[in-house]
Amino acid sequence: MRRWFDDLPKYADDSSWWPNGTTRCRPEVFLFWLGLPLTIMAYFGLSAFLVLFKGLNQTNMNDYFAFGVWIVVDLAVIALGAGAFFTSFLNYIIGKTELKPIVNAAVLIGFICYTGAILMLGIDIGQPIRGWFGFWHANVHSMLTEVMFCITTYAIVLCIELLPSVLDNRRIGKVPEFGTFSHNLHTIMIVFAAAGTFLSFFHQGSLGGMFGVLYARPFAYRGHLGIWPMTFFLFVMSAIAAGPSFTTMVVMITEKITGKRLTSHKVKMLMGKISGWLLLVYMVCKSVDTLYWAFIYLPSKGLSVGQMYQAPYGSWLVWAELGLFGWLPAILLLTPRVRESYGLLFLAMLLNCIGVTLNRFIFTIQSLALPVMPFEKFFSYLPTWQEWGVASLVLGHGLLIFMLAYRYLPIFPQEPELNQR
């Protein structure tokens, strides 16, 4: 018996699976921390069961709020996951190879965001086993059909983009078939990056376009450029501005938790600079769009800005979205001294990510809160605990995949070099 206990650490030792030149915490510590995502996923499981078994009466969605917290979280994580396609685009297609140390992390985070959103939407549609109907009985005039096609196809592309990282695991990579397949995938990755860019551009845009075509809702409706409303382009711009920030933020949080340096600060500063310029362009376009909407479009329909903002969705939301979480992070990210500081860079990126999340909240919830008939009143919406439970899947599933990937996959190629003692 004693010998069995003595031998136990040897069998429990998973260090031969860790990336080359790295160290990780002991397996029992890792297993203990896995309890956190598993608890969140258990909460999701209970909520999802109730929603699927008892129906949408478990939520606070109704005839006015056909979209709730699930769509807000879905739109937010899709935007935050845009770092995957944009970083891959810059690295593989534009040739910005300085981003190579962070591209694996960007793909992993994108994979987490997209698969999490798809799983959550499986509950949102109410009948997950009929999910394929959208492909077979497609309504080609619907923005959501385009979103569905692109998101599912892009999730497949992300699986392919992530595959080399899995195959490059220290033990898996020793199998000649896997090692050779991984090598060949690396050489052709530019094609998948291009396909991912095409798909992402259209579904990020169509998520915004979905609101911009609601001509009966003046809060969301916008003028068109070609067949696309302005929100199509604004959603693409805001996603590519926030995506690189979110990727870098996740890397920084991982660095703080693990106590290790995972990418050089130069790479983070570059991501911050890219985010800053993209955010600046977005803020200029968004501000012009808001001014046109407030002072030309709304008065032309006999409406005023004041009617659009009522408690609890007051005008403070405009100042928060455009000022505190819009122009401020753009200015901060474009200031070299801010980017040089670890803490300030993180703060600016956090404000940027909150901004895009707030934008998705405003378009989803506030658009529906406004009355469309003279006899209706201004509505508000608060999710139930079951709705939060389903939405928490993204967090639980993300933590679980990220923890496993960090432990076993070579996601951060600079880690061994940066942590040499």
Added chain:
Amino acid sequence: MLPFVFEWHWDIGHIVFFGLFYGVVSVVFGVLGLTILKTILDLWAGKIHSADH
């Protein structure tokens, strides 16, 4: 949806929408298939890439 099902219409919406969709899907799976094929041929020819090589 495929062109031979009853819901299909030969209009610009269906042609552009599904043309692009099937185009991208074909490129993604085609390139993946070619990569698998190249891997098989490489292994056959002894061009092995692995952590041990």
